[in-house]
Amino acid sequence: MPTSAPNSNVETLLKVSGLSAGYGKIGVLNGIDLTVGAGEIVALLGPNGAGKSTLLKAISGLLPRTGTITFGGQDMSKAGPREAVNAGLVHVVEGHRVFTQLSVHDNVMLAGYGMKGSELETRVEEALRFFPEIAEKRNDRAVTLSGGQQQMLAVAQGLVRRPRLLMLDEPSAGLSPVLVDRVLAAAAQLRDAGTAVLLVEQLIEKALKLADRVYALARGSIVLEARTSEDDLPNRLEHAYFGQDVSAPLAS
Template sequence: MSVLTSEAEPLLRVTALESGYGKIRVLHGIDLHIAAGEVVTLLGPNGAGKSTLLRAISGLLPVNAASVRFDGRDISNGTPREAARAGLVHVIEGHRVFTQQTVTENLLLAAYDLPRGERHARVDEALSFFPEIAQKRHERGASLSGGQQQMLVVAQGLVRRPRLLMLDEPSAGLSPVLVDRVLTVIAQLQKQGTAVLLVEQLVEKALAAANRVYALSQGRIVLEATTSEANLPQRLERAYFGHEDAAAV
């Protein structure tokens, strides 16, 4: 695995991000960066603001007093469509497939604005990561198990050939075998040069898949570290309970 080792501009840099819902401020001055081809996991207790952060980065929520730069461009308060076209794709927690459409049709919908001659090739490419649903490409979404539908949701993101894929709780509702399948896909994507920002409740698996980790608590980054640190579990525990200041490594 590779980590950011120079002062080169990262693929994603978030500076002083504040966001929330209406007058309710959830995020308070978030600083975060991700290098090209890097896997970063975002951990924190329920209600810490993890999903809110991903939504703000991808344009689903407005940001205040912040800079969000992707591939050297300012995308602060851009739209999700603009972010996806730039190569930043957000797979939203709890997203559902169109159950009356086939697997292929679901994926073609994700490719709707791509050149017509390229769409089926992108679908085939996305399905190559998930043999379980590739075998059912002509079946309706309703025929898939809950775990297979979750894999289809991830495949919809892969149709876009993202430079950065943000995954929000991809293991939700999955069996251990399918969780490992998703984590294998993350490793494959990294080998191809795709960066991943992973929000995940399965802490050990998330850390095993990542180069670096940020811990979020009450809308603030309370820890930043490499996942190779020997004392990382203890630092995470202290960060969650408010006994450690945010520390960059």
């Protein structure tokens, strides 16, 4: 299936071609082609077990993979997590991975390990401004935060690096509707500030409302790609998940 590119006036930031990955001898992904444009939000949707989280891990270097990954014009096919982060590709993994016994401030500081003190403090304050709810609790231990606030903290940790592309894996998992909207609103703010977002999300309606383009993943392969402005997209996604015909032409 040909990969739909970002709008013609948008620079392609991430290009994945023929990517395959898995866990040991267990193959999960089969020849994935995907692009993300600079300052674009792309949603990656699909049923449980489709390989969405595996794809993000493969892109960020957390899993061995074959195929080609180009980021910002640089070949990242063999890059590990550290090289990815240094290039501006940051992956916020699923599940509120924060240090619960450290303060909110120290959690964000730790994410910027290796930066100079004055620069790091500037980055910490910049990241916390996206989430006033946790900025007010900067001296509280992370264990005292709600699940939604811990998710905000996890995203803030990723923002310290000023990523060119932020990959978010199920940021709404386990959150109340109000907190889901707050976390996803931060993704929209990031786009407005020029940061691209690759979003794995189960809440299809909210993801389609937020994103510019969407890929559907099922059984380890891309089964649909489209712009979110296209007609009848939710129905086409449902058909794609269950392996039915999705051959209707997509927007160029």
